[in-house]
Amino acid sequence: MGVTVPFKQVDVFTEKPFKGNPVAVINFLNIDESEVTQEELQTIANWTNLSETTFLFKPSSDKYDYKLRIFTPNNELPFAGHPTIGSCKAFLQFTKNTTATSLIQECGAGAIPLVITEGVISFKAAMADYEGISTEVIAGYEHAIGLKFIAAPALLHTGPEWIVALVEDAETCFDANPNFPMLAEQTKQNNHAGIILAGHKRNASIKNSFEMRAFAPVMSVNEDPVCGSGSVALARYLQELYKFEETTKITISQGGRLQRDGHIVASIVKEADGSNSYHVAGHAITVVDGKITL
Structure with a gap:
């Protein structure tokens, strides 16, 4: 140019x-x-x-x-x-x-x-659209991640197509070691961007605190250090799972495995018409x- x-x-x-x-x-x-x-x-x-x-x-x-x-x-x-x-x-x-x-x-x-x-x-x-996925696809992701999920994962359309899955706690999330070639193949087969993995912080002083990781090897990013669209996906997934009835903040930490120190606040906002909107701040x-x- x-x-x-x-x-x-x-x-x-x-x-x-x-x-x-x-x-x-x-x-x-x-x-x-x-x-x-x-x-x-x-x-x-x-x-x-x-x-x-x-x-x-x-x-x-x-x-x-x-x-x-x-x-x-x-x-x-x-x-x-x-x-x-x-x-x-x-x-x-x-x-x-x-x-x-x-x-x-x-x-x-x-x-x-x-x-x-x-x-x-x-x-x-x-956008923050929620879609269920088949047990066969769930099994494929569990195999690639090497962990059992504590609730049925789902596909979240937030720009990228993220699978969101919960594991037992924040420590389990932090310690996860995915098989990246297997995960890349799984996401490629299903036309997904990758997987958002999260675990609740059991003893956190702030309610609704989660450790989160974002894996997208099919996009040549094995692990994204801190992911905004992934935090939207996690908040929407948690809303579907727990049915929060009032505006709720989700506090997310991410990036520790990559020597980063990322912090996100994702909010589920109750609008006047009864719908939910999803906001991310940092x-x-x-x-x-x-x-x-x-």
Whole structure:
């Protein structure tokens, strides 16, 4: 392309540098989206070799503040959680916006409302659809994970297609050692992104606290350090399992097995019409700030 554009790498779901989940964010706000090919974007994402790389473009209408395109090293995603929060942080810095309290992101999953409160960025999930799976598929995942699940897992459509499964407790979740080639084959056969594994923290001082892990070897990410769309999937799954009757916060820790220290708050919000909406909140800090030439 022969242009130089601003670039940031943002660490998400942490207040400590290098302890969250990084996302590369490239500022194409001053470039017409039609001037960039899918192949060029994918090549950049493959080069950064992070779980996700995002590209900020001008939105298609003034209903939105910006358009976000999200890529893994291998493919484009309609939505992902930690890239949404990290890209919001980068957008505010790119545009020198220090006063915004809310934004609307345009992406493949539609409009994503964002709220900024005292340094914490939260998004409202565009989708959180629940679907049961067969006993045969469940058995395949138990075999790949090497554990028995304590409740029937389910498929959650949150942008990525996540299987969510619970194990006995947080320690069991933390200690799990999946067979990644087997898990990749299982997810490929069923057209799933991967599996969200979680276990309840038995002695936690905060109610509804969980250890969570996200495995997606079919997308060349054996384990995602801290996963936003996965936390939406977990919250929706827990709502189906426990039928919470009031707004409920799910406190999630993730990344310890990868020497990270990720923290997410997923909220199940009871709307006025009786429906539930799902929100994810976390911190984000910029650790790389520069430019790249394309």
